[in-house]
Amino acid sequence: QQQVKQSPQSLIVQKGGISIINCAYENTAFDYFPWYQQFPGKGPALLIAIRPDVSEKKEGRFTISFNKSAKQFSLHIMDSQPGDSATYFCAARKGRGNAGNMLTFGGGTRLMVKP
Amino acid sequence: GAVVSQHPSRVICKSGTSVKIECRSLDFQATTMFWYRQFPKQSLMLMATSNEGSKATYEQGVEKDKFLINHASLTLSTLTVTSAHPEDSSFYICSASGTPDNSPLHFGNGTRLTVT
Numbered sequence: 019q020q021q022v023k024q025s026p027q028s029l030i031v032q033k034g035g036i037s038i039i040n041c042a043y044e045n046t047a048f049d050y051f052p053w054y055q056q057f058p059g060k061g062p063a064l065l066i067a068i069r070p071d072v073s074e075k076k077e078g079r080f081t082i083s084f085n086k087s088a089k090q091f092s093l094h095i096m097d098s099q100p101g102d103s104a105t106y107f108c109a110a111r112k113g114r115g116n117a118g119n120m121l122t123f124g125g126g127t128r129l130m131v132k133p
Numbered sequence: 134g135a136v137v138s139q140h141p142s143r144v145i146c147k148s149g150t151s152v153k154i155e156c157r158s159l160d161f162q163a164t165t166m167f168w169y170r171q172f173p174k175q176s177l178m179l180m181a182t183s184n185e186g187s188k189a190t191y192e193q194g195v196e197k198d199k200f201l202i203n204h205a206s207l208t209l210s211t212l213t214v215t216s217a218h219p220e221d222s223s224f225y226i227c228s229a230s231g232t233p234d235n236s237p238l239h240f241g242n243g244t245r246l247t248v249t
Contacts, residue, residue: 054240061139061226061240062177107176111238120167121228121238123176 139241
């Protein structure tokens with residue numbers, strides 16, 4: 019059972035455009051929703067994260083929108099740049115405690131920003 | 134920020150040999166470390182969770198005798214792929230968390246294992 023569904027699988031955006039990646043989750047016990055950026059041959063790097071008591075969080079060009087009732091959250095990359103081309107993963111964490119730090123990942127979105 | 138160091142970044146070995154991958158937390162004590170496997174163009178698949186000083190918890194379908202995990206200290210966890218076969222070739226990534234609550238997981242840079 020896929021607990022976190024991510025779409026689209028791939029995305030092509032022109033430089034300066036807005037990249038939007040969506041995720042939906044099923045388990046209401048999830049309490050922390052990070053986004054990771056991964057470049058080829060590298061580990062995922064934490065980009066931005068949100069908790070369900072907040073509807074939006076912005077850090078620079080990256081914004082997370084969170085809809086608790088719909089169990090959906092999305093990543094918006096404003097003014098997308100070629101250097102943003104990477105694979106993006108949404109994730110969700112359930113509960114507290116060390117075991118609760120285990121993340122459930124979405125399937126990933128390969129973003130290509132064309133110059 | 135928190136740094137997780139993984140070594141080696143790449144390793145090529147022959148079938149039947151064993152390979153050890155190290156995961157270190159450099160500026161914090163990691164009570165829990167996680168080991169993931171990632172196939173090309175796919176998401177991360179959790180293999181096991183290790184807590185310092187105790188046996189690792191393996192996900193369903195992961196052979197614990199094949200993938201030996203040791204978390205002997207608060208800064209080091211190791212994954213040993215025993216009797217490696219070509220189908221074990223993959224990208225292995227560790228992550229670590231320093232506190233039980235509210236801490237984001239930090240990932241190592243991964244190890245590309247190729248078994249010939």
